[in-house]
Amino acid sequence: MPASIDPFARPDRRTILKSLAIGAAGVAGIPLLAACTGGTGPGGGPAASSGLTFGSSASDEVPKNAYKAVTDAFEKKTGKKVATNVVPHNDFQNKINSYLQGSPDDTFTWFAGYRMQFYAGKGLLAPIDDVWEKIGGNYSDALKKASTGPDGKMYFVPNYNYPxxxxxxxxxxxxxxxxxxxxxxxxxxxxxxxxxxxxxxxxxxxxxxxxxxxxxxxxxxxxxxxxxxxxxxxxxxxxxxxxxxxxxxxxxxxxxxxxxxxxxxxxxxxxxxxxxxxxxxxxxxxxxxxxxxxxxxxxxxxxxxxxxxxxxxxxxxxAPIDGLLLSKKGGQNQAARDFMAFMGTAEAQNAYASVDASNIPTAKGADLSKFTPLNKKTADVIANAKHISQFFDRDALPAMANNVMIPALQSFIKDGTIDVKNLEAQAKALYAAQ
CATH class of the missing domain: 3.40.190.10 (Periplasmic binding protein-like II)
Incomplete structure (x- = not known):
């Protein structure tokens, strides 16, 4: 899903991953993200000096309110202000390449797996090894691995995952x-x-x-x-x-x-x-x-x-993992690093889960006492799994997922036919170009 991708209303990948492929070629020019609700717009506004800016693709009502519960808790705890820039899922992800190369927010919602590593490898993210020194004990080895960039540095703070x-x-x-x-x-x-x-x-x-x-x-x-x-x-x-x-x-x-x-x-x-x-x-x-x-x-x-x-x-x-990344610009803002560290605690994830109970908190010590029987069952499935995959479009080369697999799968759904030799020919060309 990832399907995927939302954290809940999964986005339209047909253009999402095309923008990732564009990024690999170094082509910019897609319009920068515009604020949908709240905040001051990407990377700007008063929070830059007194706090931080937070870019969120959680535009559906439930996840939007859940992240507001987190930012409210952080502000109350630290006195630092968070200017949230909520952008529709598809817009946020379709334009992520130009967003990161323009004036991004300090920290923003994104995903673990290849889709995090891709931008880390392009130098568009700030490493957060210092944050992980504070929160590392809250996470399993599997989650730590999923948060590590291609250079071995830490980039991602998991918030939740879902089977x-x-x-x-x-x-x-x-x-x-x-x-x-x-x-x-x-x-x-x-x-x-x-x-x-x-x-x-x-x-x-x-x-x-x-x-x-x-x-x-x-x-x-x-x-x-x-x-x-x-x-x-x-x-x-x-x-x-x-x-x-x-x-x-x-x-x-x-x-x-x-x-x-x-x-x-x-x-x-x-x-x-x-x-x-x-x-x-x-x-x-x-x-x-x-x-x-x-x-x-x-x-x-x-x-x-x-x-x-x-x-x-x-x-x-x-069971894809969603959480936060720090933009290269945001790496200069200690308040943003503090917010990332807060997101990696049971306190913050409890605040999120108090509004949105459809996902499974990733931090150790998170309160599971209010889990419904369905929550408990999905959590057990994750806990008992030997292997956790992210979702094809998070684990694979973006251009392969978007330009090849989407049309191939839709054609298969339509008439039940597939040309695996053609899939391989396109895969060879795309992966060789990286």
Whole structure:
């Protein structure tokens, strides 16, 4: 998701990752970000001298208010002011390259994985090893690794992560007598039963291009293992081999059960169908629960991991990590570093989670006592996973994800065909150009 990407209303990758590819070529000229709500605009305003500026792509109401709870807590604790510049998800990410090369905010929301390392490698971020000296004990080794740049320095402060899996309404399943499938064959059998019951078995939405990557990642990991996923994303494995063809051949068995209107709808559209009991289950990140504003509906949502296909990949989970980065300009501002350090504490992540409970805090000591049964289940899935993937477009070369995979997957969804030799030819050209 990452699908991905939002932290919750996942963005449109068709242009997001194209801008990353532009950045690799050193081309600028995309208009700088403009403020959407609050703050003083990127990099400007009074907070620069008395505090800091914070650029946020969390423009949906719930995450926006959650980050406000964090900045309010920081201001109360330190007396330092935070001028927040909230920008729509797509705008923020589509224009991130020119944003970082222009007048960026001191610190800003972003993602772990390749999409952090890319900009660190371009020298557009400030390292925060000093911050990690303060907060390092709050994080696992896996989270520390995900926060490390290509030069071995620290750049990222994790705030939360969230697993991808199948979400469903418990009352509908109880009414129909459905049971959670433990294997892929059981998933197909359940899907067939749902279809005969007049439901859309598997909610699916790929108008924005990125959601299908989650299905690809899971089938790939369940068939070939986590390491193959990582190596394929890095092009250490070729695309024109049987292991990749097997992924699409396996996926074909699900195509008759996925929402036939997928290419014309957003993930929010598909969430509505799940909420209204027109869809039996929906493979997405746990951010999907933000769409269920009726407490009764939210309490009726449950979750299960992607079923086992082969023994190789049953211990992996797709759980992207979101958090904060420090811009190169922001590296000169101690208040911004202090804010980053605050974000890496249980206190700050509790403030965030008090408003947005759809994700899992990453800092040790965060208060989990108010977790719903669904929160606890998703947290356990992450905690018990041996391997955690970020999401294809966070683990792979941006141009590969955007320019190759999005159209290839959308074409596959449309007619069930894929040309793995063509995928490999394009991958060779793109990765060789780096």
């Amino acid at each position: 991808w899996g199948f979400f469903y309404r418990k009352s509908l399943w109880a009414e129909k007598g459905y049971e959670v499938p433990a294997t892929f064959d059981a998933l197909k059998t359940l899907s067939a039963k749902m279809k005969s019951d007049g439901l859309i078995p598997i909610g699916f939405a790929d108008k924005d291009g990125w959601p299908a990557m989650g299905t690809f990642d899971y089938i790939n990991m369940r068939l070939n293992g986590y390491q193959f996923h990582v190596d394929l994303c890095a092009h250490k494995e070729s695309w024109d081999q049987k292991k990749v063809s097997d992924v699409f051949d396996t996926w074909k068995a699900l195509l008759p059960f996925q929402d036939p209107g997928a290419l014309g709808q957003t993930w929010q559209d598909a969430a509505k169908s799940l909420g209204s009991k027109k869809t039996g289950m929906y493979l997405l990140g746990s951010f999907v629960t933000q769409q269920f504003t009726d407490p009764a509906v939210l309490a009726d949502i449950d979750f299960f991991p992607f079923p086992e296909i082969a023994v190789e990949g049953r211990d992996a989970v797709e």
